[in-house]
Amino acid sequence: MAACTSQHALISVKPRCASASFSSDRRAGNVRFVSTTSCCPSSRKLGLVCASNSQSSVIEPAKLPSSPESGSNPKKSSEAALILIRHGESLWNEKNLFTGCVDVPLTPKGVNEAIEAGKRICNIPVDVIYTSSLIRAQMTAMLAMMQHRRKKVPIIVHKESERAHQWSQVYSEETKKQSIPVITAWQLNERMYGELQGLNKQETADLFGKEQVHEWRRSYDIPPPNGESLEMCAERAVSYFKEQIIPQLVSGKHVMIAAHGNSLRSIIMHLDKLTSQEVISLELSTGIPMLYIFKEGKFIRRGSPAGPSEAGVYAYTKSLAKYRQKLDGMDQ
Numbered sequence: 001m002a003a004c005t006s007q008h009a010l011i012s013v014k015p016r017c018a019s020a021s022f023s024s025d026r027r028a029g030n031v032r033f034v035s036t037t038s039c040c041p042s043s044r045k046l047g048l049v050c051a052s053n054s055q056s057s058v059i060e061p062a063k064l065p066s067s068p069e070s071g072s073n074p075k076k077s078s079e080a081a082l083i084l085i086r087h088g089e090s091l092w093n094e095k096n097l098f099t100g101c102v103d104v105p106l107t108p109k110g111v112n113e114a115i116e117a118g119k120r121i122c123n124i125p126v127d128v129i130y131t132s133s134l135i136r137a138q139m140t141a142m143l144a145m146m147q148h149r150r151k152k153v154p155i156i157v158h159k160e161s162e163r164a165h166q167w168s169q170v171y172s173e174e175t176k177k178q179s180i181p182v183i184t185a186w187q188l189n190e191r192m193y194g195e196l197q198g199l200n201k202q203e204t205a206d207l208f209g210k211e212q213v214h215e216w217r218r219s220y221d222i223p224p225p226n227g228e229s230l231e232m233c234a235e236r237a238v239s240y241f242k243e244q245i246i247p248q249l250v251s252g253k254h255v256m257i258a259a260h261g262n263s264l265r266s267i268i269m270h271l272d273k274l275t276s277q278e279v280i281s282l283e284l285s286t287g288i289p290m291l292y293i294f295k296e297g298k299f300i301r302r303g304s305p306a307g308p309s310e311a312g313v314y315a316y317t318k319s320l321a322k323y324r325q326k327l328d329g330m331d332q
């Protein structure tokens with residue numbers, strides 16, 4: 001890994017204007033890619049593993065009824081928005097500790113990041129929210145959604161027991177219409193970091209070597225001691241995405257996912273068809289939302305803002321622009 005790391009060059013890409021298309025661009029806003037032209041043997045090995053495991057981001061085209069919220073004609077429009085947000089800074093991000101599945105809340109900075117994330121997506125329709133079972137992702141989802149111009153109330157769906165489900169029912173159709181279900185799923189949790197959980201990242205690198213720790217943190221198929229590799233994390237996160245979330249998009253629902261650096265890396269790897277070599281260089285910042293459009297069975301990246309507002313950073317589709325106009329109309 002040392003050879004790879006030393007030859008990496010950081011590429012940062014500025015967000016594009018609203019009219020630009022991101023369809024074939026894997027680099028945007030919070031997603032940083034690093035050149036991997038010269039690879040070490042272990043990276044080549046990863047590439048081979050990926051080739052046999054590579055997943056297509058195209059699923060069978062389906063009939064896609066549009067949500068009434070989208071403000072578009074269901075016959076003409078067949079697209080749904082997918083927003084991905086990594087949680088804001090957590091107390092252990094701040095302390096530079098390996099966190100994984102330890103359930104740590106946001107810092108005040110993380111709270112602000114979640115609020116800013118919400119402002120960036122305040123004009124994009126959301127019908128259903130998925131988060132991990134960890135509080136940092138749930139706080140981020142809630143804080144972000146509270147910034148939305150549509151002012152719907154995000155409500156956690158409790159299905160841990162029959163009673164929890166029954167006791168959290170809402171008995172007004174009108175109130176339900178003004179709510180957004182928030183579905184929590186352990187499958188979207190951060191990759192389990194095994195015996196690194198709670199250790200300081202810098203001290204671990206000093207102890208085991210920078211290359212070893214980079215391999216544990218970023219390689220596709222090398223797990224940290226007694227933890228999950230990205231590949232293992234993808235097995236649950238991408239399966240959940242395919243089984244539970246894609247059907248929502250197919251039915252025209254606009255979806256937001258608030259999750260974690262590595263569970264989202266595995267989902268982005270799937271959406272953008274990254275190889276196991278390319279995913280090594282994929283880094284997600286805390287609290288920066290990415291937007292994809294699901295259309296005719298394909299996922300198209302539409303941008304990721306680096307600025308403080310959503311204006312001019314997402315490549316709006318026609319129906320997203322219509323939805324935004326509708327919100328403008330509601331304000332008047």
Ligand SMILES: O=C(O)[C@H](O)COP(=O)(O)O
Binds near residue numbers: 100193261
């Ligand atoms: O779990 C953690 O420690 C972080 O959320 C992600 O860690 P990473 O940057 O090592 O992937």
